[in-house]
Amino acid sequence: xxNYIFSLSDKVTRKPVAYKxxxxxELAGDLYLPADFxxxxxxxxxxxxxxxxxxxxxxxxxxxxxLAQRGYIALTFDPSYNGDSAGFPRHLSSPEMFVEDFHAxxxxxxxxxxxxxxxxxxxxxxxxxxxxxxxxxxxxRIKAVATVSMYDIxxxxxxxxxxxxDADTRxxxxxxxxxxxxxxxxxxxxxxxxxxxxxxxxxxxNPIGCEFGExxxxxxxxxxxxxxxxxxxxVLSFMNFPLLDKLEWISPRPILLVMGEVAHSRYxxxxxxxxxxxxxxxxxxxxxxxxxxxxxxDVIPFDKLDSFFGEALK
Numbered sequence: 001x002x003n004y005i006f007s008l009s010d011k012v013t014r015k016p017v018a019y020k021x022x023x024x025x026e027l028a029g030d031l032y033l034p035a036d037f038x039x040x041x042x043x044x045x046x047x048x049x050x051x052x053x054x055x056x057x058x059x060x061x062x063x064x065x066x067l068a069q070r071g072y073i074a075l076t077f078d079p080s081y082n083g084d085s086a087g088f089p090r091h092l093s094s095p096e097m098f099v100e101d102f103h104a105x106x107x108x109x110x111x112x113x114x115x116x117x118x119x120x121x122x123x124x125x126x127x128x129x130x131x132x133x134x135x136x137x138x139x140x141r142i143k144a145v146a147t148v149s150m151y152d153i154x155x156x157x158x159x160x161x162x163x164x165x166d167a168d169t170r171x172x173x174x175x176x177x178x179x180x181x182x183x184x185x186x187x188x189x190x191x192x193x194x195x196x197x198x199x200x201x202x203x204x205x206n207p208i209g210c211e212f213g214e215x216x217x218x219x220x221x222x223x224x225x226x227x228x229x230x231x232x233x234x235v236l237s238f239m240n241f242p243l244l245d246k247l248e249w250i251s252p253r254p255i256l257l258v259m260g261e262v263a264h265s266r267y268x269x270x271x272x273x274x275x276x277x278x279x280x281x282x283x284x285x286x287x288x289x290x291x292x293x294x295x296x297x298d299v300i301p302f303d304k305l306d307s308f309f310g311e312a313l314k
Contacts, residue, residue: 001043003223006056011035012068012259014061021080021104022247023097028084029105030056031112032068039113042276044313045120046088047071047105051294052093052127053196053228054154057085058221059125059294063148066302068231072309075103083225087299089190091227093234095134095154095241102135119143119313124303125294126265127151129257130243133272136253137246138269144312146256146305149290151271162267173235180231193235196228208264215291217223235308251277256308260288 008014013033020026039041046067047062056076062088080097081087100120110117121144124132129147136142159165184190197216198209205213215221217229255276258270261284273282283304285293292299 002033002057004061005221006062006221007066009069009129013037016066017075019104019108021100021186023080024085025097026087027077027101027104028056028065029075029108029146029245030061031109032064032074032076033114034068034071034073037073037114041114042116043071043073043114043119044111044309045075045112045117046309047075047077047102047109047120047122047132048288049102049128049132050076050079051069051125051149052151052228053216053226054126054294055223055225057223062236062280062295062297063123063125063300063302063305066297066300067306068179070302070306073109073112073115075105077105078225080085089231091230092190093230093238095131095152095238095243098131099134099243100116102128102132102142102205106135106139109256110141117141121145121309121313123148125149126290127153131152133247133255134243134248137244137249140253142253144254144256145250145311146258146308147269147272147279148258148294148300149260150257150261150272151265152244152268152272154175154238154241154243155268157235159240160292170239174239177233177236182232184233190231190233192229193232194229197314211264211289211291215294219291221291247272247275249276252279254279254308254312255280255285256281256305258283258285258293258304260290260292262287263290265290 060076077087081092129150197212
């Protein structure tokens with residue numbers, strides 16, 4: 001716990017919390033409260049999920065710190081098997097588990113003093129945008145969802161970035177991981193993927209990797225719990241189980257999709273906007289890339305998020 005990439009406002013109180021999801025995994029979280037919080041009153045609440053590979057001390061805390069100043073109770077958390085949350089093997093990733101973590105957040109925050117359980121919303125950053133939307137498909141307690149720089153991790157693994165994964169490459173990947181599972185079963189040591197954020201950045205570095213590396217692997221966004229790696233065998237579950245095939249079930253609850261104008265990931269938000277039922281809105285942040293919306297408080301559209309949830313949770 002610690003090493004936050006931002007300074008806590010003197011208008012906000014933050015306290016560590018712990019609670020279990022339905023699989024019995026204990027999640028480590030932070031609860032952000034307005035400094036003048038009065039538990040005899042009734043407040044709207046937000047559950048804020050980290051980018052895929054990120055932790056609560058990074059982007060989620062940036063959002064919670066700002067929105068708590070605006071009168072929300074905000075919960076951030078580390079996904080199961082990652083960060084300060086429990087679960088073994090470490091750095092496992094799972095579509096069902098990561099969606100369940102949002103359901104568990106609703107369980108927890110909806111039972112806190114001062115929270116109006118009829119006014120609970122979700123903000124999902126990057127991969128958590130997909131997980132938060134997926135949770136909302138079947139959890140009517142989530143009254144509104146905003147995604148920021150959204151990634152659909154299941155689609156990314158099944159199709160490759162931008163749909164570039166051909167059938168031969170997919171088969172080779174599945175064959176390799178299937179064989180690897182025998183090795184891991186015998187050794188008890190799961191293999192990790194390569195870092196999503198390279199430590200060394202040079203002229204030959206993939207531009208997307210460069211963007212992530214400049215955040216996660218530099219002082220700007222570095223946190224020791226955020227290694228941007230997962231167990232390789234986790235890929236199979238994401239390839240097998242789509243996250244967002246029931247989007248229309250969210251309606252009539254509103255969806256806000258926030259994306260950067262020059263974000264490499266914008267097609268995820270655009271496609272979800274096209275597939276989702278009303279009410280929905282696609283909000284484009286001029287000049288912003290994918291990672292700008294993790295932490296750049298001068299770029300993140302907090303006024304838009306506040307007005308969206310203010311209307312949706314009234």
